[in-house]
Amino acid sequence: MKELKTDILVIGAGSGGLSVAAGASQMGADVILLEGHKMGGDCLNFGCVPSKALIASGKAAFNQAHSAVFGVADVAPQVSYAAAKDHVQNVIAQIEPMDSQDRFEGFGVKVIREYGTFLSPTQVQAGDHVITARRVVIATGSSPLVPPIPGLNKVPFYTNETIFDLRDKPAHLLIIGGGPIGVEMAQAHVRLGSKVTVIEGMQALGKDDPGAAAVVLESLRAEGVAIHEQAMVAQIRRKDDVIEVVTENGDIHAGSHLLLAAGRKANIERLNLEAAGIDRIRTGIKTDESLRTTNRRVYAIGDVAGGMQFTHVAGYHAGIIIRSALFGLPSKAKTAHIPWATYTDPELAQVGVTEEQAREQHGDKVEIVRFDYHHNDRAISERKTKGFIKVMVVKGRPVGATIVGHQAGELINLWSLALANNLKMGQIAAMVSPYPTIGELNKRVAGAYFSPRLFENQTVKRVVRFVQRWIP
Ligand SMILES: Cc1cc2nc3c(=O)[nH]c(=O)nc-3n(C[C@H](O)[C@H](O)[C@H](O)COP(=O)(O)OP(=O)(O)OC[C@H]3O[C@@H](n4cnc5c(N)ncnc54)[C@H](O)[C@@H]3O)c2cc1C
Ligand SMILES: NC(=O)c1ccc[n+]([C@@H]2O[C@H](COP(=O)([O-])OP(=O)(O)OC[C@H]3O[C@@H](n4cnc5c(N)ncnc54)[C@H](O)[C@@H]3O)[C@@H](O)[C@H]2O)c1
Secondary structure, eight states: OEEEEEEEEEEOOSHHHHHHHHHHHHTTOOEEEEOSSOTTHHHHHTSHHHHHHHHHHHHHHHHHHTOGGGTSOOOOOOOOHHHHHHHHHHHHHHHGGGGOHHHHHHTTOEEEOSOEEESSSSEEEETTEEEEEEEEEEOOOEEEOOOOOTTGGGSOOBOTTTGGGOOSOOSEEEEEOOSHHHHHHHHHHHHTTOEEEEEOSSOTTTTSOHHHHHHHHHHHHHTTOEEEOSOOEEEEEEETTEEEEEETTSOEEEESEEEEOSOEEESOGGGOGGGGTOOEETTEEOOOTTOBOSSTTEEEOGGGGSSOOOHHHHHHHHHHHHHHHHHOOOOOOOOTTOEEEEOSSSEEEEEEOOHHHHHHHHGGGEEEEEEEGGGOHHHHHTTOOOEEEEEEEETTEEEEEEEEETTHHHHHHHHHHHHHTTOOHHHHHTOOOOSSOTTHHHHHHHHHHHHHHHHTOHHHHHHHHHHHHHOO
8 A cells, every 4th residue: 555645635536626626736735636537527528518519519400490580591400419429529528638637737736546435534545545634625526316216227228427428319318307407408309300208207497497497498398399297207117129217197208218317416435434424414425614524624515515516616615625725714605696507598597596585585575677588689689589587686686586598697697796796786787788789688687676766756757857947
């Protein structure tokens, strides 16, 4: 065994772990980084990057078939599913160098390509190394949850870890789960020419505002995706080449391929958490607001911490713990200003509370302002008029924003800034947006907050009439 000592030991080289390793090493700390599988983790290899690349292929195909409205003839797209997958791999290859072992060794990080296992509260074994660290950061991410559905072990199925390697286009893709993975993959596949059926046990996009989710689901259905909700899967079976998914209500959905998108489980099995005195919760590792585990020397960040599971959250967590582990400064992870977006067409984005949560938390004090895409001139030019923006306001300050529509994921950035800095609606309304942009929606919804105060206010009308009498 080789004994190593370090300031910071990072377990997992995904979105969270790489951010800690890059930041800590460049600020002068001694860093060891363990990765048992692929540098870059889920986001680069099996998550955000390949899914957004495949969505881009689907969009290209869809646009070919829906251009007549712009005066350009519709063409039935000639899709090569395998070539779309080449595009996916090419995109990964372009981004890969940023997450590579070489780049991190260039920062002075010692990278060990082994899985880590705790031996004691301060020691971790990785292959033939035993590492003693001042601080340990667990950033081991999550994996697809494989529910114990009877028959599942007897049929071939795909998850996000394998679907991007499939090169033969599925004739009929059955997707279990109508969360972000399920709906993004459903639309990409239907646009590339597969038949697609989504089977969702509860409500599809159930973590989002129901009205906004409905706009997305309606669009998917219009494109041909069959979406069955309140349809918990009870059994899976195979008849020759056909896979049958049987739901609790007795419906049978038959298809050629099966994709499981039924949620995630934290990657903790290999860690031997007991040896380090680290407690678990149902969704992952127990942490306090500073992301410290029940072992004060050990932090847990990103998906494994069992909260919001997004790349930008893992990156945000990294910043929080760098402050605490390197400088000993108090630092708390908050969630109220964290946005998320689902990259369907139309996109769906949220930051802060939804309307329902705002009403629960603030009762009568909450005001809801809304502006529809069909009033935005750029959206009309682009024929992207589906959707709306809705902002939840308490005492003149936004506490949440929901956007469904073209570029919703881009538009939500402004509301993340507003919530992170506790800005007022007046500050958003004071912004001048270039005309005609989709971004004007943000200003217009802020304007919608003030319009009744200005246009339906008798005092304002009286003052204006008075002043008009006296000015030359
Ligand atoms: C299909 C899909 C699409 C997604 N799209 C988006 C998106 O558009 N936007 C977004 O923000 N998020 C998206 N996500 C979520 C995002 O991928 C995750 O939130 C993010 O990758 C979490 O980062 P992490 O650092 O916590 O874990 P990961 O990126 O998963 O990294 C963990 C790393 O730890 C390694 N590891 C595990 N155990 C050990 C061990 N014991 N020792 C050493 N190494 C270990 C793993 O091999 C892995 O490389 C998507 C996820 C999926 C599945
Ligand atoms: N655009 C993005 O940012 C993006 C995209 C994809 C994934 N992600 C991240 O990855 C996480 C995981 O995504 P996901 O879609 O797998 O998880 P999810 O938990 O959001 O959705 C899983 C869905 O599967 C359903 N389900 C579970 N078991 C079932 C069964 N037996 N029968 C029928 N339905 C069943 C659940 O009711 C749920 O709606 C997301 O929560 C998100 O954090 C983000």
